[in-house]
Amino acid sequence: MTETVGLLGYGRFGRALSGLLSDAGVPHSVFDPRQDEVPPKLQATSLAELTSRSTVLVLAMPVTAMHDALTALRPMLSPTQLVIDVGSVKVRPVQVLASVLGRDIPWVGTHPLFGPASLARGDARRTVVCPNSLHSGATHRARALFERLGCAVTEMSPEAHDELMARTHVLTFFLAHGLVKAGVGKDLPFAPPSFQPVARLEEYARTEVPHLFNVVQSENPYAREARAGLLDALTELHQGLEASAKAIRTPAAPPALLDVRQRIDQVDRELVALLARRARLVQEAARVKLEHGLPFPDTERESSMLDIRHAWAEHDGLHTGALDDVFHAVLRLCRDTASTSTDSVA
Numbered sequence: 001m002t003e004t005v006g007l008l009g010y011g012r013f014g015r016a017l018s019g020l021l022s023d024a025g026v027p028h029s030v031f032d033p034r035q036d037e038v039p040p041k042l043q044a045t046s047l048a049e050l051t052s053r054s055t056v057l058v059l060a061m062p063v064t065a066m067h068d069a070l071t072a073l074r075p076m077l078s079p080t081q082l083v084i085d086v087g088s089v090k091v092r093p094v095q096v097l098a099s100v101l102g103r104d105i106p107w108v109g110t111h112p113l114f115g116p117a118s119l120a121r122g123d124a125r126r127t128v129v130c131p132n133s134l135h136s137g138a139t140h141r142a143r144a145l146f147e148r149l150g151c152a153v154t155e156m157s158p159e160a161h162d163e164l165m166a167r168t169h170v171l172t173f174f175l176a177h178g179l180v181k182a183g184v185g186k187d188l189p190f191a192p193p194s195f196q197p198v199a200r201l202e203e204y205a206r207t208e209v210p211h212l213f214n215v216v217q218s219e220n221p222y223a224r225e226a227r228a229g230l231l232d233a234l235t236e237l238h239q240g241l242e243a244s245a246k247a248i249r250t251p252a253a254p255p256a257l258l259d260v261r262q263r264i265d266q267v268d269r270e271l272v273a274l275l276a277r278r279a280r281l282v283q284e285a286a287r288v289k290l291e292h293g294l295p296f297p298d299t300e301r302e303s304s305m306l307d308i309r310h311a312w313a314e315h316d317g318l319h320t321g322a323l324d325d326v327f328h329a330v331l332r333l334c335r336d337t338a339s340t341s342t343d344s345v346a
Helices: 012-023 047-053 063-076 091-101 116-121 136-148 158-181 193-207 212-219 223-249 255-292 299-315 323-345
Strands: 005-008 028-031 056-059 082-085 107-112 126-130 152-155
Touching (some): 005 012, 012 028, 012 116, 056 063, 063 091, 082 091, 091 158, 107 136, 107 158, 126 136, 136 152, 158 212, 158 223, 212 223, 255 323, 299 323
Parallel strands (some): 005 028, 005 056, 056 082, 126 152
Antiparallel strands (some): 107 126
């Protein structure tokens, strides 16, 4: 079947696709509100004229404009025609195609993975086609058209496409715009070869179609998750580097100090064990006092205890300035433990 193509839109991608169609000898027409930018030999003076000339209609426009364009186009279409979108995301456009055209008019979502810059570099051409069960023949027609333009065609569901693009296209745009906002590459007296990929990303962000960044980030349902995952990974990497730098700045402890620290740790373990043993004894005292109606805690006994502990500390050569704080903390710890135990018994 010989297809004639109607391009609805003549922006950067529309012009690039028109050039490929001309090179491949595929007859085509163009309708764009800015008709003065369309070569006269390609111009269709109205949407109706474009539709009447074409077996395949290509929506070469922003995703956000698709619904209104399809609504205007719908009364002019017949079941023998095919409608193709070429957006960078696929879940949302396919939903729009299905809602407006449904089972009556054949349609298929596609994503040509090329543009003016990649065509100028001579990069390999690849196109994704998203088959739909409503119009199985549409996939074959779209595949044949893009293969005629020299593209390798991959079939993929809209969901699989957008998930893949979230991990590639979305993150590329995100990084590129982040580099621009961070001022990377400005006023550099020189740059090492390793900076070249970064410079290309920055250039990409500065020269892309203005609306494309927002479309890729907002219309792809997997974009937010991909950006969050990248930010988490970068934060983890940053924190790891900070920890490594801190370790480098901190001199290694001498072996004698490590030995002393190990012995201190052992003493602290013994202190904790003794505190646990003391708490159990206080629990036992609390139960006895509860049975005999005696006060708990006993402030007079605690005061006399502190005097005795001061004498012990002085005997062992300890500075007693903070001793009250230590034993008040010990008493509070054991008292709280004992109170919990007696509450559970009650």
